[in-house]
Amino acid sequence: MKKTSIPKNTICLWYNQDAEAAARFYAKTFPNSKVTAVHKAPGDYPSGKAGDVLVVDFTVFGIPCIGLNGGPIFPHSEAFSFQIMTENQQETDKYWNAIVKNGGKTSECGWCKDRWGVNWQITPRTLTEAMKAGGGEAQRAFAAMMTMKKINVAKIDKARKAKAGSKR
Template sequence: MQPKNTICLWFDKDAQDAARFYAATFPESRVTAVHYAPSDYPGGKQGEVLTVEFTVVGIPCLGLNGGPAFRHSEAFSFQIVTEDQEETDRYWNAIVGNGGKENACGWCKDRWGLSWQITPRALTEALAAGGDEAKRAFEAMMTMVKIDIAAIEAARRG
């Protein structure tokens, strides 16, 4: 049964590659269907992959191969909460190591231009603590590319 709400992500022509990568990288992620264009359309030809249904950490998504008209921006991102440095490193390295790009404060982009926030729970807990503890953790985060949990925890302690 199709979910009532699905995130539609526009790709040039490689939605299936992206969906396969996400399914192989993140838990609770899988490709559920591939649909082919019944005729030519502005972004492609009859018989090419038109849409791909997939989930990313349990979130239903639809990849649309719409052509080069639109690009992803940081206005949309997936935030993946991690439990430890090993998990943080694994997701970060998977995205960046597969043609992605590092950004600041735990953000990176995959090779298709989608933004990801690889966010350790330790960081969100430190920020939620408020006061000087949150300020120190926030200031430490602002100097980072990939989040270093040990550095966040040290900053939190003062």
């Protein structure tokens, strides 16, 4: 029997019955992402029948994931999200719009939700760098971010550069 490479650590995402559609969307949307296998149920299970797609192996930006079609019992929540680091406004817009315009929903502070309920943080590098810088720079960038849905890179950069005590 041939041994296959199985990652030591894999993120498992529970879907109602759309794991394959979600995985194919992620593979189409994000670089270094792909569907690597689709496994059908060998027998009936509580939310499906033998032969239904049960598990989908895929990667998102190179991170191994499994999509499990487990039924509606456990919906996604903000307790788990993918954080996607972007380099500029164009890349931020590209990923945000891909998720939101494909049946997703906007949220606050760079978060959005795809049509399957998985949460995404589309986070420009400048925001993360500001938070790591700490002090006034972090405070100003944080305050600017708190007013946004999709992150506006120019406004974050302006807040980062503002002098202490000045208005954004």
